[in-house]
Amino acid sequence: MNFILNFLRSKAGALTGVLIIAVIILVVGPMVGIPRFWCIVVVVLLILGALIYLLVQKLLARRKAKMLEGYLATQARDDELSARPDLKDEIRALREKMEAAIRVLQRSAGGSRWKKGDALYVLPWYMIIGRPAAGKTTLVKNSGLSFPAFDSGPESTAIRGFGGTRNCDWWFTNEGIILDTAGRYTAEGGAQDQVEWNAFVGMLKKARKKAPINGLILAVGFDELLGREDVEAEARMLRGKIDELLDQLGIIFPVYLVFTKCDLLHGFVDFFGDLGKREREQVWGTTFKLYEERRLPVYKEFEDEFEHLTAALAARRNTLLGMDKNSQEKQGVYLFPQEFQEIKNRLVRFVDILFESSRFRQDPAVRGIYFTSGTQGEGTVIDAVIGKMSREMGVSAGLQEQEKSAEPKAYFIKELFQRIVLFDRNFAAPSTKAGKKSQYLRLAAIWGQLLLGVGILSAVLISFFQNQSELKKTHQAARVVRNVGANPVRDMETLMPLFRRLEKLDAWEESWSPLSLHWGLYSGQKANREARMQFLKKLRYSLLVPSHNHFAQYLSDTTRALTDLDRYSNVFTSYRMLSEKYDPAAQPSVLAQEVWEFWKSNVPVERHEEWQRMLSDQINYYWKHRADEELQDYTITPNRETVRLAEAVLKPRFGPKQFYNQLIARAGGRLPPLRVEDLVPGSQLLSGNSLSGAYTRKGWEDAVLELFEKSPEEMEKNPILKANVERSGVDIRQELKRLYREDYRTQWKNFFAGVKIGPFADLEDAVGKIAKLAGGNSELFEFLQKSLEKGELKGDDFEKQLASDFQTLSDLLSGELKGRGEKPAKDTYLEEDLPELNKRMQEGAESFKGKQNCGSALQSLVNNMSSRRDYATRGVVWDALGTKEFLQKPFEAAKEAAFGDACQCLNEIWEEKIREPFVRELAGLYPFSPSDKEASFAQMQKFLGREEGLLWFEEKEIRPAREEGMRFSAEYDSLALRAKDLYPGEAMGLAFTLEADARNFRPTSGRGVVQEAQLTLGSQSPFAYRMGVKIPWDFMWKPSDPNCELSLKVQGLRCEPKSFTGPWALFRLFDQGVTQGGSVYWDFDCGGFAYRAEYGLKGDFLQRGHFQSFKLPEKICP
Template identity: 20%
Template structure:
């Protein structure tokens, strides 16, 4: 890790050094990203640095180290050269051995796509790969070249991927002097000839029809190389003419042959080097060249010659025609001329290298032009057009989505309207609305609430784009909802209110309830004449009670109705959807009745109403979102019975005279009876304290925990109830906090909830007082989760044990926590609190009783599915046209390995006990076995024993047939495969084996009855009729003779039948109809 970091730092430092030098040279805008660049790649000792130094390019080193102590040194990380406006990045060991570092170099020197997109073509990028010719020689040349090609090829493909363009690749084979006879061949070349290019430039790599890329590339490269070899062979005669040393002349002639030996290995290397990627752009081979060192005599002229021959013209670098000048020079070199006086000095010269970079690479116009258009730049140029098209497409999609969403709103409203209209036509106006009707009404309400919200806050983006018409749908939707609301809920409710108010006597009886009548009258008047006084906290429970009118419904049913009444109560203050006149006779009757109570009730109710206006009521499920998933609390507590309401009430009770008139709009102008002001304050205080206690007792009494329907759901609910935001503890804390007032009699009445969750813990429900209880819930939840998380957990009856143990421990923890509760002998608040605590545990505990049977039944379903597939076929189902195979019978019925017995060993062994050949329920089983399943299992076990007698591995049966006297039958022959029973023969034992069974027949009076196939004997015997069965496994069978499906009759008109007696072990299986009705019952337990 440290070495990689050091290499990264060194690479970044070298790149910064190059940037700084370019900037300091006054080259504004010329950076590593904007200048042309060649990447010089290659393995160690490939003479990369030397190749740069010995060329005529005059490159300047701007970063890195090339020379040390006057000698060329290995490149450790990177050398950056600059020449003629072109950068050359020479990679060293650290980069070659680290793909990550090589990728970092490519990324740091990649042309910027933004600049390229707006300023034309990208600066050129090309790669030069240096390969020592030593790699082409030697015993391991093939494997070393393959490894080198794979490594360098991956670098080239990575470079092409980074640049997004087909990178031109030029391969320079250095150290050609290692090739035998190179020195002899090159020694007589002139300086100008040695500075020419030795190589080839293959061009056409397009894949030909019917060929692969490798085949095409191989042919192209070999063709170019063969052209080079042809040129080399053409230099033999001119060079021989120059050679004066006889032995060396022969070596000169051998060099082209040595080059030919490299043909296949060189081709294979180049193919692997530039093999294209199927996923990204790839490198493109543009040429391969050779260079090597020769010993060169440098002559220094002492005196001028009489005549100087013309210099060799510069040759073109194209293809392979590189030594054509030799032929032209042959005659010139043989001519005798006046030679100058010279002195000679021997030096090392790199042949065929000087013009490589400036000519072979930088003048390859076609390749470099292609490299100037990067994929990133092209993509960016297309981005503008693509963006415009995408925006138009997005706009089209937005219009489509908006239209679809708006159409869906209208469609949903119409669907709910039609469904409700149909349901209302079925029921009457005064009938209690069904749960399904209220669910449809609630859907319509949710749509209406959504439309109202969108009118206030704006519709979501997916509904806009100029197509939103929810605001125009709002009025029709509101009208539809309240039409159905009136039909389903309001009409019945108002009728019940009118009946109740109109049926009141003139004077109230002893101990009559003032408040219930007052609330009924007040609620009725709000729905008719005084909607401005509507509040959901008051009106919703009043209307719900009178809609229900004593009918028995579920808590969910009631909650659904109350939700509609709450919405109606809120809407009344905004815009009354109805104009309903009150029934004056009922209103007046109720007012007269209430006036009969005297002034006390009027004053008390007026004070309560005033207090509730000052303080919000408590609707627990509304105040605690999602609490209804675990706790249902239908009781809404008026604001007068909260701590702030208590404070208001104390001041109001001290000055009751302010409330002597009450709510005139409710009670009318009827004057109250004479009030005894002396005792009024005490009476009001006593009444209020009593109602305070009664209200919160009702709050606890009416709360109930939602039962789980499965173990998994029980675990989820326990997690919620035991969490930091536990709805159950929040409910207890609500009662605890709101009953902790100054009046000690009120506070003491609720000691139990105040002990479980202290009143001060308004935001922290988990305390030391309930820790053991909560820990018990968490343990129970963990036990359940361990079972439900296992794929087979809920299918294992034994899984109930740890859950039952945890449930018992949780019950005990709850009861131990409740020991701190004071006993409430009057209202049993302690017991009510404990019951709420234990309800989640009881719900989970109740599911355990069905765990064992459910597990057994779940396992039996897959078993029965497989078994019934067999028993639905012939011979088990005589009416089926599909026949079972012996393999299917074996798979199900074979003892030990068959599915029947595997299921028995896994699931039934502890439930059943074998008594002889019969199975019965075991004594005291963990679960009770379904009698119907037990009957099936015994029949299936009998079949298994019959088909697989001791040791049998394939179905077989043994049975006996005996001829019985048959009137009118002169001859009869019964055959089962090769076994025959004639009319006069004694009883005969037959053996049927599924592996060899082929046919069965019965011929009587020359009338044949023939069957073929594995089950032929079953088909034949199934044609018989059981006349009687005197003993078990013994049957008298009769076969009626038929001709063309017409019974054959004796002279006296009676049908002629052939009678046989069927007996033996297999008789119970072969008897007609013996296997009918055989079907697995998937309810194993009950």
């Protein structure tokens, strides 16, 4: 994996990625339709860009290498000048050696021609730190690195006393540069040593900003580590140096802990002495993964790995003891694994302190812990096992000097450098978490080089398939409209999918189509033109030709000009727009409106808004493309007689007003309308209608003024208008301005009046939203301020006239309009009046929670809010713009919110006091149900009465609310009226009239003559009709009259009377009758013959089943 990453980071990897991408483009491009020429162009540009990038990188590297070389030379000269006289010659010789080493290095650079000249910058730099005599130099000498040959032996390549620091060895090798720091910087030196160390580190950071060093090697000799009691101090001292490097260099780098002089451990030479050269070059120790979250502390991982190393030594010991060795060698072989195991605790403790983790500092990136030996026969042998036994027995073990080896050998060093240290050259990274992320991003960018080719291929394929998809959608939409006929109401929605496709294609042509459709494959222009012609052809056939014919019929009726001259003029304008060549001054909005007026009667009312918008969009699209060259003659043949007749009608009537309307329509077509959401973007509280763009400052300055100034030239082109203007004797410009002045005021007043605040769900919701309106960034005053900016004009006298309507608003916003106590009216409104309104709404909300006297509570609340409304706007004069009314809108909106709370309260009272008792006690009884069981008089009195019934509810709860403008459902209003009819006074009663006419008393089967008909109602005088003249008879039904009888006398026959008893006798009688129109009749059985008695009737309550329709709604208001 590391090999792959290193390759991808290399220039060879980058070039390989570019070549792969180039091959993909050349092979795949023609397969998906990209011309080969453009594929070659892209590949050439890609390769050229890659070469330029590499060249720039090369030049930058060489420049930085020169800077490094100059910096080092300067430091060397400064060192020479500051040296003692007796050392100057030595220092000069060292400097000359250093310069020679750099020259040789620049020439060789490891055999790479690319690196020649910039080796100092390109090669990795490693630092070795450790105490004096820790074996640092021995490590480098035995590293297997190749030194540039400019003098005999590798020793000559170490330039001592150079680089701004004393006693520092610079090892220049073809694989990298190794800084062998002076051991005194690792030991606890003085202040001067610390200053020199900081300067040395600063030089590294300045010379190589991106990666001052590529790795740090900690050299710790066994003689120092195992011969000292305070290993903790040694570990903390080295950790301090690591932390200083991390802080000062600002990067995180691999750290290699190398234990040197392992040969001082008793038995080392005996144990490993038989290893061949290749085996001695291998690595002995443990290597950790970099930049991965550790599951265990470093010391714990090392402790585990140490056990594996010890186990491997024990296994090898068994093999060695079987070989032919003398007793002393066998003793060494036997004891060495034990000696190694014995020092475990000391080493683990050392590693624990050295690499202790802390959240308050950057943890080192520990790459590995290794054991080495560079030479043998120097120093005192460390016998941990014998020493421990001696200490336990209380005797002195004595120290044994190691015998000088005849041929010193390097153990476990070469592959440590070759396979691990140098291989990790690219793992230095910024020391912060963000830096780690940026490293991952860089790695991602490297992978991106390989993925770029796949990306380009994907883009081309996506472009191909998306183009195919877009073409397919366009063709499908075009196929659908082939069957469109001459009925736009039926076919309008059929045209819409194609229209929306054309809108999208037009937008792509006017701006920029999506990138995913390009890559040399976009063919939307051709498809757009073909589909457009088909759409316009169908639109002309199905909509424009029928509309044109309708316009001709409309214009033929000249009386229409007498009732609505503006409409007649607009229809004539629309007729000419369809009949004549394209006129850029014409306004498609006029044509769209007149076409809609023609067709809207055929569209369901609930879809008017939707269809008008669809039709307007299609007319605008049609007119936009009438300017296209292929559509210049796309006209409908006019009826010359219709044109002549319309011109004759308009000639004496088409004056400045009609001309003004045309100019304003033209100006409004140039600018978008001004909407409430444009003035207060994202507002959830303010909404309303739009204002034509012609009535804004921009509209005046950019459109209307220009049209008015050119109006004389326009008038010259219209003989009818010219003659009428000259006849009236007005100046056309001044007349247009006068009309504009009137409309400007009216349009802005209507715009302000149409603004709505809310809606509010209830008073609690209103309190929160009104508080927002009273806040620091009040949307209410933001709207007013933006309106002032959009509407107020400042200039000549005419513009000042237009601006005069905004004077009150301007004074209010500027603070010149004073409120109470000389405080600006705006401040008193926001800081006092709206908060007071909120306070009163909160009190009102509480009053509705009692479920009683809701109507009175509403009346009181509304009166309080109204008085505060008048008080709040008392200082604002009534102006033409409606500023005062606008400031009253929050109060009116609050009133509507109060209606909502009152409605909920009244609905609850209605349910509890009226509806629920009715359903429970009366709904199943007669007369409310066709039942034998009847409601008693007391029950009806209670239900309808003024003490606790329906009339009580109407008078006590509803009437106060009605007086404040609250509206109730039609069902409830009808019910209340019927209740009043049944309860006209203090008691129940019902007035009705019967009208008797002899012609309506007749046999239906029989020949006898009806002599008399009589209706008896309780104790009232009976109505006896003896077939004379028509007689009306007034009755008053009361529950106290419990009986009712209707009888009929027929000559020679006996008729069965219709008799009923009880308080509802009259209603049961009429339930047996048949009511039709304004009369009621009954059929009688008279000795086997049928006779009919029919009366004229005035009184809805007596119609059959009338009370059974007496249903109480669940809610009396929305």
